[in-house]
Amino acid sequence: MASKINRRSFLKVFVTGIFSAIMGKFNKSSAAAAGSDIYMPRQLITKDSTTSRTIMWHSRNPHASLRVDVRDSGGNVSSYMGSGGLFQDDGESFYINKVLINRLQPGIRYTYQIIQDGATTPWYQLETSDNEKMEALIFPDSQCSDGYVTWGRVASGAFNAHPNINMFINMGDLVDNGEAAYQWRQWFNAIAAYMPSKIFVPLMGNHETYNLSWKCRIPHAFLNFFAVPDNESTVFQRYYYSFDYGPVHFIMLNTQFEEIDPLKPGLMEEQLQWLHGDVEASDKPWKIVLMHKDIINYDNLGSSDPMGEIDEVGKRFMPHFDELGIHLVFTAHQHTYRRHGHIYNFEPSDKGPVYVDTGVAGNCRYSVPRTQRFDKIMLPQPETDNYLTIRATSTDISVQCYLPDGQVGDSFVLTNSKQV
Ligand SMILES: [Fe+2]
Numbered sequence: 081m082a083s084k085i086n087r088r089s090f091l092k093v094f095v096t097g098i099f100s101a102i103m104g105k106f107n108k109s110s111a112a113a114a115g116s117d118i119y120m121p122r123q124l125i126t127k128d129s130t131t132s133r134t135i136m137w138h139s140r141n142p143h144a145s146l147r148v149d150v151r152d153s154g155g156n157v158s159s160y161m162g163s164g165g166l167f168q169d170d171g172e173s174f175y176i177n178k179v180l181i182n183r184l185q186p187g188i189r190y191t192y193q194i195i196q197d198g199a200t201t202p203w204y205q206l207e208t209s210d211n212e213k214m215e216a217l218i219f220p221d222s223q224c225s226d227g228y229v230t231w232g233r234v235a236s237g238a239f240n241a242h243p244n245i246n247m248f249i250n251m252g253d254l255v256d257n258g259e260a261a262y263q264w265r266q267w268f269n270a271i272a273a274y275m276p277s278k279i280f281v282p283l284m285g286n287h288e289t290y291n292l293s294w295k296c297r298i299p300h301a302f303l304n305f306f307a308v309p310d311n312e313s314t315v316f317q318r319y320y321y322s323f324d325y326g327p328v329h330f331i332m333l334n335t336q337f338e339e340i341d342p343l344k345p346g347l348m349e350e351q352l353q354w355l356h357g358d359v360e361a362s363d364k365p366w367k368i369v370l371m372h373k374d375i376i377n378y379d380n381l382g383s384s385d386p387m388g389e390i391d392e393v394g395k396r397f398m399p400h401f402d403e404l405g406i407h408l409v410f411t412a413h414q415h416t417y418r419r420h421g422h423i424y425n426f427e428p429s430d431k432g433p434v435y436v437d438t439g440v441a442g443n444c445r446y447s448v449p450r451t452q453r454f455d456k457i458m459l460p461q462p463e464t465d466n467y468l469t470i471r472a473t474s475t476d477i478s479v480q481c482y483l484p485d486g487q488v489g490d491s492f493v494l495t496n497s498k499q500v
């Protein structure tokens with residue numbers, strides 16, 4: 081849903097920002113080890129999750145030696161060297177460090193440790209995927225106005241309820257304001273206990289493109305914090321990407337063409353051309369798209385125009401999903417869970433991709449009416465926050481939507497690309 085930007089929310093950000101500056105640039109809980117200069121250690125998805133992983137972290141100072149040691153179950157250790165660079169945003173300066181681990185074996189549970197000029201972190205879990213199965217947690221918009229307390233509660237509840245799931249996806253609008261450094265710290269701190277040991281799969285939302293004046297900007301923080309897989313673009317690197325996990329080819333698209341075009345045109349055109357080549361090159365049995373903005377225009381329900389309930393994102397993307405045989409499309413942005421079901425040629429159908437608007441994992445909620453035509457499943461009203469699990473084998477995909485009390489609010493299965 082369009083961001084509700086007003087003077088009150090800006091003042092709130094401004095006042096909280098001053099408080100954050102007074103409290104120091106990094107919260108203690110974000111440091112990996114007491115007294116170390118290793119902050120926000122995180123594990124990022126790579127294109128081939130069976131053999132590689134990217135490890136990133138922040139530091140206050142530059143360091144000559146940036147290393148990650150990876151240990152297998154037999155105690156054998158392999159070392160990987162990395163690099164770091166200065167990052168300045170929102171009046172703050174720090175270093176972002178990165179190590180690519182790329183000589184792993186499929187389906188193995190390793191541990192890894194960051195070593196920075198002699199300072200070390202604990203050993204964290206690192207598990208590679210195999211080609212048979214996939215499990216992930218999906219979190220909708222996590223933007224918060226409560227210091228990211230709600231995000232921390234939703235995420236930790238999900239991680240604790242599903243301890244064996246080692247990958248998590250965030251659907252975009254991670255933070256309310258993409259330039260506000262204190263919000264990024266709060267977002268990381270809320271899941272600091274899990275971030276180093278779980279694979280993170282980020283998606284860009286429109287709020288990542290906002291500056292402190294609530295105007296659109298190039299989303300520097302998001303683009304620098306998360307070294308996602310290379311899309312071979314010279315213009316829109318890290319804006320969109322794809323990767324394989326088990327039997328699934330994941331395609332992470334960018335719906336922010338309205339926000340980015342005035343700053344740097346051509347995102348949509350380049351992305352669509354890439355999408356066709358990317359999907360056609362994949363031999364995975366399942367093809368799943370994740371993109372931030374939903375495909376329904378909730379401001380125009382009941383329109384006499386047959387296309388009136390489809391928004392601009394839907395009009396631009398959906399014909400390509402039909403043509404490419406995409407099985408599932410997850411969206412977000414509306415902060416409400418809606419299973420739209422199969423849609424083909426812009427019509428409810430028994431074929432075509434299944435569309436799911438994933439809900440909300442923060443405390444910002446909008447009032448969204450129901451479209452009788454496309455909202456097949458809604459959660460009990462008034463809604464609270466929620467998250468999803470997804471599990472796949474080569475023949476089945478199972479999706480569950482969980483409510484805060486652990487109840488399953490929605491559940492469905494795709495078998496050989498048909499919903500049952
Ligand atoms: Fe949002």
Ligand SMILES: [Fe+2]
Pocket residue numbers: 081252253285286287372412413414
């Ligand atoms: Fe959004």
